[in-house]
Amino acid sequence: MARRSKGRPVDGIVLLHKREGISSNKALQQAKGIYFAQKAGHTGALDPLATGMLPICFGEATKFTQFLLDTDKTYVVRAKLGERTTTSDSDGDVVETRPVNVDKATIEAAVESFLGESDQYPSMYSALKYQGQPLYKYAREGIEVPRKCRKINVFSLTLDEYDAEREEIQMTAHVSKGTYIRTIVDDLGEQLGCGAHVIMLHRSKVGHYPSEKMVTIEQLEEKLNQAKSEGLEPSTYIDQLLLPMDSALVDLPTVEISAQQGIAFSHGQVVVCGSVPDGVVKVLANGQFIGIGERNADGHLKAKRALATHQ
Numbered sequence: 001m002a003r004r005s006k007g008r009p010v011d012g013i014v015l016l017h018k019r020e021g022i023s024s025n026k027a028l029q030q031a032k033g034i035y036f037a038q039k040a041g042h043t044g045a046l047d048p049l050a051t052g053m054l055p056i057c058f059g060e061a062t063k064f065t066q067f068l069l070d071t072d073k074t075y076v077v078r079a080k081l082g083e084r085t086t087t088s089d090s091d092g093d094v095v096e097t098r099p100v101n102v103d104k105a106t107i108e109a110a111v112e113s114f115l116g117e118s119d120q121y122p123s124m125y126s127a128l129k130y131q132g133q134p135l136y137k138y139a140r141e142g143i144e145v146p147r148k149c150r151k152i153n154v155f156s157l158t159l160d161e162y163d164a165e166r167e168e169i170q171m172t173a174h175v176s177k178g179t180y181i182r183t184i185v186d187d188l189g190e191q192l193g194c195g196a197h198v199i200m201l202h203r204s205k206v207g208h209y210p211s212e213k214m215v216t217i218e219q220l221e222e223k224l225n226q227a228k229s230e231g232l233e234p235s236t237y238i239d240q241l242l243l244p245m246d247s248a249l250v251d252l253p254t255v256e257i258s259a260q261q262g263i264a265f266s267h268g269q270v271v272v273c274g275s276v277p278d279g280v281v282k283v284l285a286n287g288q289f290i291g292i293g294e295r296n297a298d299g300h301l302k303a304k305r306a307l308a309t310h311q
Contacts, residue, residue: 007038008235011059012242015206017214018046018054027217031056034220035238043068043248044206047182049089052203053214061245063305064292068248071207072155074174077198079185081167084195088182092197100194104162107169110191111159119149120183152179168199208250215241245307246289252282255293255301259286266290271301280304 014035018027024045032040041062043055052075057065082100085092130138130145138145153176161170173181182198189196204211223237261271262285276295283293283301291306 007032007036009059010035010037010040010235010239010242011061011245012239013058013061013245013247014056014220014241015209015214015243016042016054016056017216018051019216020051021048023048024054027054028056030217031220032058034217034224035235041065044073044177046203047089047091047201049091049198050201050203052201053206053209053211054203055206055209055248057245057248058242060307061248063307064245064248067252068206070177071251072174072176073179073203073207074172074205075181076160076170076172076200076202076204077181077185078168078170078200079189079196080199081169081189081192081196082194083197084186084189085197087197088186089198089201096195098194100167100192102192102194104159107162107192108159110188111157111171113191114154114157114184114188117151117153120152120180121147121149150178152176154179154184157184169196170200207248209243209247213243244289246282249282249292252280252292253277254284255281256284256287257301261285262288262290265293265301265303266306268303268306270296270298273301275299276301 014031016027016031018024024042028040028042035058037058039062040056040058043057043065046052046054055068057068080090081102082098083094084096085094130147155174155176157171157173159169159171163169173184175181181201185196185198220238220241223241224234227234227236227238255273255276257265257271257273261273262283265271265283265285276299278295280292280294281301282289283291289307292304293301294304296302
């Protein structure tokens with residue numbers, strides 16, 4: 001007999017406001033428990049030090065997490081000048097202290113130099129894997145391993161504040177996927193000749209999702225308890241906070257097919273329809289989202305990832 005999954009089938013996305021001091025996986029497990037969801041995954045880890053937007057995908061929405069992983073992000077970061085640490089943030093040990101001899105104009109010029117495309121080597125304290133193990137595990141053991149340089153794009157980077165007395169700066173960064181803000185801060189500190197490390201990091205935006213849609217674990221628990229106290233299903237209020245699965249796919253072109261064609265699509269059959277654009281497309285059957293597809297060699301629509309709930 002097949003083993004039944006624990007939890008209930010929940011499909012959708014909640015924009016969790018991760019608090020400081022816990023891992024992204026811990027935050028994921030907390031949200032999964034509150035929703036009593038069978039399946040859940042997050043889209044792009046935040047360091048324990050970091051706060052802010054952590055999209056949690058439930059159920060069928062986990063099929064589309066890659067689109068949120070691949071999208072651009074916006075961060076507010078505060079950095080301490082004059083100190084360099086092992087992890088490029090305040091969780092690490094200070095390895096070098098240097099005097100800070102800069103002014104606002106010098107900092108602004110240095111900040112501007114990071115705009116555009118560049119190559120970035122990921123931090124040894126990142127979650128990227130080498131031979132099956134995350135880099136931070138090697139770093140904690142004092143082992144340096146090869147890291148592949150990656151192309152990043154800094155769309156905007158602004159100096160929002162320079163506190164000369166505290167020797168701290170605050171910036172807002174809009175960056176492409178895979179960009180390490182800690183590395184930018186560390187590189188900026190070296191360019192200024194004084195060193196720097198992150199003391200606060202907040203992710204305010206993932207793709208098009210607005211910050212006002214974020215909810216904390218405490219807010220979810222409050223909604224859960226409210227439903228229970230009113231004698232309602234526990235999911236009554238928390239499910240209202242879920243965003244549609246296809247909200248992660250707003251940048252994809254849409255192909256609309258009939259309900260009958262949708263059934264064929266969901267069973268992996270090729271669908272002959274109107275013009276199918278190149279690349280991945282969002283598929284609607286009779287106005288209902290049923291998955292993503294792509295054009296085959298004959299110009300017809302084939303399934304890439306279909307919703308099981310539509311089969």
